[in-house]
Amino acid sequence: MTLVAGIDSSTQSCKVVVRDADDGTLIRSGRASHPDGTEIHPDRWWDALQTAIGDAGGLDDVAALAVGAQQHGMVCLDEGGAVVRDALLWNDTRSADAASALVDELGGGQAWADRVGVVPVASITASKLRWLADAEPDSADRTAAVCLPHDWLSWRLGGGDDVAAVTTDRSDASGTGYFAAASGDYDRELLRMAFRDRDPRLPRVAGPTEVVGETSAGARIAPGAGDNAAAALAVGARPGDIVVSLGTSGVVSAVSGTPTHDGSGYVAGFADATGRHLPLVCTLNGAPVLSSTAAMLGVDLDRLAALALGAPSGAEGVVMVPYFEGERSPNLPTAQASLSGLTLRTARPDLIARAAVEGLLCSLRDGLDYIRGCGVQARRILLVGGGVRSEAVRAIAPVVFGLPVAVPAPGEYVADGAARQAAWALSGAENPPEWAAPVTETVEADEDPAVIERYREARATLYGI
Ligand SMILES: Nc1ncnc2c1ncn2[C@@H]1O[C@H](COP(=O)(O)OP(=O)(O)O)[C@@H](O)[C@H]1O
Numbered sequence: 168m169t170l171v172a173g174i175d176s177s178t179q180s181c182k183v184v185v186r187d188a189d190d191g192t193l194i195r196s197g198r199a200s201h202p203d204g205t206e207i208h209p210d211r212w213w214d215a216l217q218t219a220i221g222d223a224g225g226l227d228d229v230a231a232l233a234v235g236a237q238q239h240g241m242v243c244l245d246e247g248g249a250v251v252r253d254a255l256l257w258n259d260t261r262s263a264d265a266a267s268a269l270v271d272e273l274g275g276g277q278a279w280a281d282r283v284g285v286v287p288v289a290s291i292t293a294s295k296l297r298w299l300a301d302a303e304p305d306s307a308d309r310t311a312a313v314c315l316p317h318d319w320l321s322w323r324l325g326g327g328d329d330v331a332a333v334t335t336d337r338s339d340a341s342g343t344g345y346f347a348a349a350s351g352d353y354d355r356e357l358l359r360m361a362f363r364d365r366d367p368r369l370p371r372v373a374g375p376t377e378v379v380g381e382t383s384a385g386a387r388i389a390p391g392a393g394d395n396a397a398a399a400l401a402v403g404a405r406p407g408d409i410v411v412s413l414g415t416s417g418v419v420s421a422v423s424g425t426p427t428h429d430g431s432g433y434v435a436g437f438a439d440a441t442g443r444h445l446p447l448v449c450t451l452n453g454a455p456v457l458s459s460t461a462a463m464l465g466v467d468l469d470r471l472a473a474l475a476l477g478a479p480s481g482a483e484g485v486v487m488v489p490y491f492e493g494e495r496s497p498n499l500p501t502a503q504a505s506l507s508g509l510t511l512r513t514a515r516p517d518l519i520a521r522a523a524v525e526g527l528l529c530s531l532r533d534g535l536d537y538i539r540g541c542g543v544q545a546r547r548i549l550l551v552g553g554g555v556r557s558e559a560v561r562a563i564a565p566v567v568f569g570l571p572v573a574v575p576a577p578g579e580y581v582a583d584g585a586a587r588q589a590a591w592a593l594s595g596a597e598n599p600p601e602w603a604a605p606v607t608e609t610v611e612a613d614e615d616p617a618v619i620e621r622y623r624e625a626r627a628t629l630y631g632i
């Protein structure tokens with residue numbers, strides 16, 4: 168049996184799966200946690216990867232592997248390949264002002280969307296580089312190369328001794344703000360503009376099935392991908408499928424044959440891992456909305472779900488706008504979460520639990536409607552990520568989205584997508600291997616339009632949008 172491995176270096180943890188390259192059967196898996204926080208030394212990803220590999224029984228017997236990882240994180244390397252400073256992660260909002268400045272300097276959001284498919288917000292790597300140039304010019308001066316989390320881990324797995332050898336792929340490059348998914352090219356002028364005339368080395372953009380290196384044990388290293396592109400590859404998303412991921416972030420995305428250029432910045436025109444496109448809306452507030460609410464109510468996540476399921480749709484008018492960490496979609500980096508509709512009668516744990524689940528899903532329903540607004544068809548939702556383990560999320564999702572919701576069996580879909588890419592690279596075939604699609608349970612329910620209407624009223628009252 169030929170084995171392949173897939174790695175997901177996500178915000179909260181690192182996961183490793185080992186699968187049969189021919190039919191995708193899961194053979195072994197492992198995981199390890201990442202430290203909390205929105206900046207982290209990349210060595211901590213490496214440490215967690217080593218632990219996760221050990222937990223998965225090692226990788227000495229795999230023929231190929233690939234890394235999927237959280238997108239956008241700014242990894243700065245000096246000429247010798249040493250890390251210049253801690254990586255700023257996608258959910259670090261200190262670069263919000265830098266993002267606004269960049270949007271203005273190019274003449275507005277549409278100018279960015281037309282040029283690279285993406286309008287800078289704090290998450291985008293270009294904004295982080297501008298922040299670095301202004302706040303820590305010495306670190307900026309020492310930066311000889313800039314790459315992303317999955318690029319750095321792939322490079323380290325391949326020996327990591329020459330900064331000229333770092334590679335990326337189209338999906339992750341498209342989240343930087345200086346790569347255009349439509350043309351497949353870097354836009355170095357935008358990079359220099361962001362980094363105040365500095366011109367660091369960028370990773371070479373490898374093709375979807377290229378072998379970019381070899382581990383010390385002789386496994387081939389496939390190009391890897393951004394986490395959302397890897398998940399789309401794992402679930403075999405087709406036209407009409409909208410993938411909703413509830414990890415630390417909330418993500419709504421769809422595989423599409425054509426690029427998007429949304430000047431509002433809501434829909435990012437990313438690339439997928441197969442040569443197509445991945446229009447995507449990402450929020451800063453995913454599954455942690457539920458854990459924060461559970462902590463506030465003094466219950467665990469299962470109890471939170473039970474409370475929410477015991478409450479009526481619409482939570483008797485209690486509405487949560489769940490912008491705990493500020494927000495990216497809409498771009499409100501200093502926003503905070505709020506609860507409205509509380510009276511002496513409605514200030515009840517079950518209604519607050521329901522409002523949290525509904526608010527989380529409504530923030531993603533906004534994303535769904537923006538993606539549809541870009542001409543993307545939506546026939547069903549494919550729900551993945553840690554938050555899907557909530558029974559309340561699974562049951563209430565179709566009520567809020569107004570679409571059937573297919574829930575693949577619990578799994579590590581980013582790592583699985585990376586494994587499938589590794590098998591594809593190993594095969595040299597034109598198409599990814601035909602692995603069985605994950606078994607899904609489909610949840611259907613009547614839409615309750617009042618839920619999203621009240622949510623939008625509450626948001627408009629708070630933010631005028
Ligand atoms: N039963 C559950 N109910 C709600 N949230 C859950 C449940 N189980 C796990 N989660 C949440 O899932 C998240 C982790 O999901 P994951 O997709 O691995 O995140 P990431 O990719 O950002 O590291 C955590 O925020 C965790 O609280």
Ligand SMILES: O=C(CO)[C@@H](O)[C@H](O)COP(=O)(O)O
Nearest residue numbers: 178237238257414415416449
């Ligand atoms: O910023 C984005 C996508 O644009 C996020 O999707 C990150 O890629 C992190 O994902 P999770 O850790 O929440 O899965």
